[in-house]
Amino acid sequence: MNETKPATAAPAPVPTKAPAARPAAGAEQTGRQRAAELLQRQGVLAVLLTVVIAASFIYPTFASLDNARGVTIQASFLAVVALGMTMVIITGGIDLSVGSVFALGGVLAAWASQYGFLAALLLPLVVCGGIGLLNGLLIARGNMAPFIVTLATLLGARGLLLALTDEGATTYLVPEDSAFGELGQGSVWGFGHPIIIALVLFGAGGLVLQRTSFGQTLFAVGGSSDAATLMGLPVARTKILVYTLSGLLAGLAGALNAARLSSGVTIVGVGMELDAISAVVIGGTLLVGGAGSISGTLWGVLLLAVIQNLINQIGSLNSSYQSVVSGGFLIVVVVAQRYLARSRRST
Numbered sequence: 001m002n003e004t005k006p007a008t009a010a011p012a013p014v015p016t017k018a019p020a021a022r023p024a025a026g027a028e029q030t031g032r033q034r035a036a037e038l039l040q041r042q043g044v045l046a047v048l049l050t051v052v053i054a055a056s057f058i059y060p061t062f063a064s065l066d067n068a069r070g071v072t073i074q075a076s077f078l079a080v081v082a083l084g085m086t087m088v089i090i091t092g093g094i095d096l097s098v099g100s101v102f103a104l105g106g107v108l109a110a111w112a113s114q115y116g117f118l119a120a121l122l123l124p125l126v127v128c129g130g131i132g133l134l135n136g137l138l139i140a141r142g143n144m145a146p147f148i149v150t151l152a153t154l155l156g157a158r159g160l161l162l163a164l165t166d167e168g169a170t171t172y173l174v175p176e177d178s179a180f181g182e183l184g185q186g187s188v189w190g191f192g193h194p195i196i197i198a199l200v201l202f203g204a205g206g207l208v209l210q211r212t213s214f215g216q217t218l219f220a221v222g223g224s225s226d227a228a229t230l231m232g233l234p235v236a237r238t239k240i241l242v243y244t245l246s247g248l249l250a251g252l253a254g255a256l257n258a259a260r261l262s263s264g265v266t267i268v269g270v271g272m273e274l275d276a277i278s279a280v281v282i283g284g285t286l287l288v289g290g291a292g293s294i295s296g297t298l299w300g301v302l303l304l305a306v307i308q309n310l311i312n313q314i315g316s317l318n319s320s321y322q323s324v325v326s327g328g329f330l331i332v333v334v335v336a337q338r339y340l341a342r343s344r345r346s347t
């Protein structure tokens with residue numbers, strides 16, 4: 001009788017020491033991407049601080065409190081306009097009409113101030129918001145190019161302004177000691193009301209952009225309008241809202257400027273749309289849409305205001321040099337954005 005040998009168990013594998021873990025390539029890439037994104041968004045703040053510190057040593061009057069008040073009050077009007085422009089550009093659009101709408105809002109506010117505070121504030125908001133709404137409808141519903149639409153409303157708003165003022169011959173004045181005039185000339189702790197209003201609006205804009213579904217929709221629409229549509233996002237409604245908001249903010253800034261100057265000046269706002277776009281792009285918002293920040297726009301506006309103030313401090317240079325310096329900054333920032341975007345894609 002044959003005997004079978006019992007099956008022997010396979011020898012247990014000898015445990016070996018695991019090799020030391022190496023950092024994953026993805027983690028390293030993520031770190032580089034975060035660094036590029038941080039530089040893209042907050043690089044302007046570092047430039048602003050550097051310019052301010054250097055100017056404070058070179059020009060003693062630059063660091064004075066009175067000069068700081070002057071810089072911020074002048075920057076507050078552009079800041080309000082640039083806030084609306086930021087949201088438009090994040091969606092991948094552009095609004096060239098804000099300069100003319102700004103001037104029109106000031107004239108309407110000065111004319112309506114004779115009928116009281118509410119009339120002076122509401123009339124420019126209604127008319128300028130209506131212009132923004134028209135822009136949004138033509139772009140979102142009519143599938144027209146934002147550049148063409150807003151260029152047309154730039155000309156239309158400037159034409160309406162000239163018609164209301166007899167080709168600029170009539171200047172409407174804000175009544176003395178009116179509540180509307182106090183809105184532009186009053187102050188809190190030495191800082192004018194327009195500064196406080198601009199800061200409040202920027203705080204609210206930052207919360208909307210970062211903490212609400214509407215803000216996230218702006219980024220999605222700017223990243224890819226077709227993809228946002230497939231995701232079920234209200235693309236058309238979002239575009240209509242941002243252009244309406246841009247018109248409202250431009251009209252509000254114009255009204256504040258009229259209250260500050262006690263008159264509806266007809267020659268203001270020329271080229272303001274380019275200043276707003278420059279501030280937004282210098283602040284890190286991509287012209288192609290899909291990325292940007294409210295805080296970056298604020299730093300961009302302040303940087304342009306500081307440059308203008310430094311030109312005034314020098315004395316031997318006129319204000320036209322601001323355009324030269326601003327254009328140089330804009331070219332550098334756009335080139336840097338392309339480089340950073342390429343670095344983020346390659347990693």
